[in-house]
Amino acid sequence: MPLAEAKVSIEDRGFQFGDGIYEVIRTYGGRPFSLEAHLARLDRSATALALTQPYSRAEWTDYILEGIKRADYPEAKIYLQITRGVAPRDHAYSDEATPTVVMTVREFHPLDRSVQATGVDAMTTEDIRWGRCDIKSLNLLANVLARQKVKQAQVFEAILVNAGLVTEGAISNVMVVQGETVVTAPEGPRILSGVTRGIVLDLALSEGLSIQERFVSQPDLYEANEVFLTGTTVEVLAVIRIDGKVIGDGRPGPIAQRLAASFTSRVG
Ligand code: PDD
Numbered sequence: 001m002p003l004a005e006a007k008v009s010i011e012d013r014g015f016q017f018g019d020g021i022y023e024v025i026r027t028y029g030g031r032p033f034s035l036e037a038h039l040a041r042l043d044r045s046a047t048a049l050a051l052t053q054p055y056s057r058a059e060w061t062d063y064i065l066e067g068i069k070r071a072d073y074p075e076a077k078i079y080l081q082i083t084r085g086v087a088p089r090d091h092a093y094s095d096e097a098t099p100t101v102v103m104t105v106r107e108f109h110p111l112d113r114s115v116q117a118t119g120v121d122a123m124t125t126e127d128i129r130w131g132r133c134d135i136k137s138l139n140l141l142a143n144v145l146a147r148q149k150v151k152q153a154q155v156f157e158a159i160l161v162n163a164g165l166v167t168e169g170a171i172s173n174v175m176v177v178q179g180e181t182v183v184t185a186p187e188g189p190r191i192l193s194g195v196t197r198g199i200v201l202d203l204a205l206s207e208g209l210s211i212q213e214r215f216v217s218q219p220d221l222y223e224a225n226e227v228f229l230t231g232t233t234v235e236v237l238a239v240i241r242i243d244g245k246v247i248g249d250g251r252p253g254p255i256a257q258r259l260a261a262s263f264t265s266r267v268g
Helices: 013-017 035-048 057-071 113-118 141-153 195-206 218-223 254-267
Strands: 020-028 076-083 100-107 120-126 157-162 165-169 173-178 181-184 210-213 226-231 235-242
Touching: 013 076, 020 035, 035 057, 035 076, 035 195, 057 076, 057 100, 113 235, 120 141, 120 226, 141 157, 157 235, 165 218, 173 195, 173 218, 181 195, 195 210, 195 226, 195 235, 195 254, 226 254, 235 254
Parallel strands: 120 157, 120 235, 181 210
Antiparallel strands: 020 076, 076 100, 157 165, 165 173, 173 181, 173 226, 226 235
8 A cells, every 4th residue: 555544553562662573675686685584583573572473474475575566666675564563551461462564665775886885984882772682673762872873973883882892783783804704793682683694604604714703892893804784784884984993994805895795696
């Protein structure tokens, strides 16, 4: 239906409490990328919150393919959201509510290639999120505040630091290159297990690089040979400055460039 005709009740628990989950998927060549991995994560988020998953993966796949076809954009960004449904406001929930499901299909404009070529600036900010960042929940207030700082500082991304350790970006995962080793925060409650993160780690291994899943300190971040972001919307994107401090030699490094190229051939 047209966007303006889509309505949600003011008693929807997504609106009242942010009680719900979401996924963001993009297309390459008009086809959804890594759909299975996104739908698997949607299932994990639903299970973690005891939220009824209204559709099977096969049903989701049908709806998504249909949405892409009807929207008919060159490339699309598909947003899926499931909330616990409509009920009078009470923090505790009953199992009876029917989940509210929203799917939007919008045109996706990939990052300009020149941004990829020059790399981006980032800033650090305190990671004030809750203890289950592995769930792709609608509660994005900490990310909202971090992204607002990004906008004010006119940089590209906020790198979140929890008790001195780098967790991830506000909308991306963060990878650090130390020598020939790609280091990134381990899967667990402190980060979202990015679909792109998983693919890039596999690519790094198949390129003969070593990988380590462990936290890096903020001082080590500044001292890294290279830093790059991964994510559905950013792909593999080199960070050349953080908090005004130059990373490496201030240009996208060889490993970030190699992984960006292999990611591009992978999606192709
Ligand atoms: N965000 N970490 C966070 C906090 C994220 O919000 C995202 C993606 C990622 C990267 O995950 P993936 O590779 O699966 O896209 C990591 C989406 C795009 C969003 O919230 O709009």
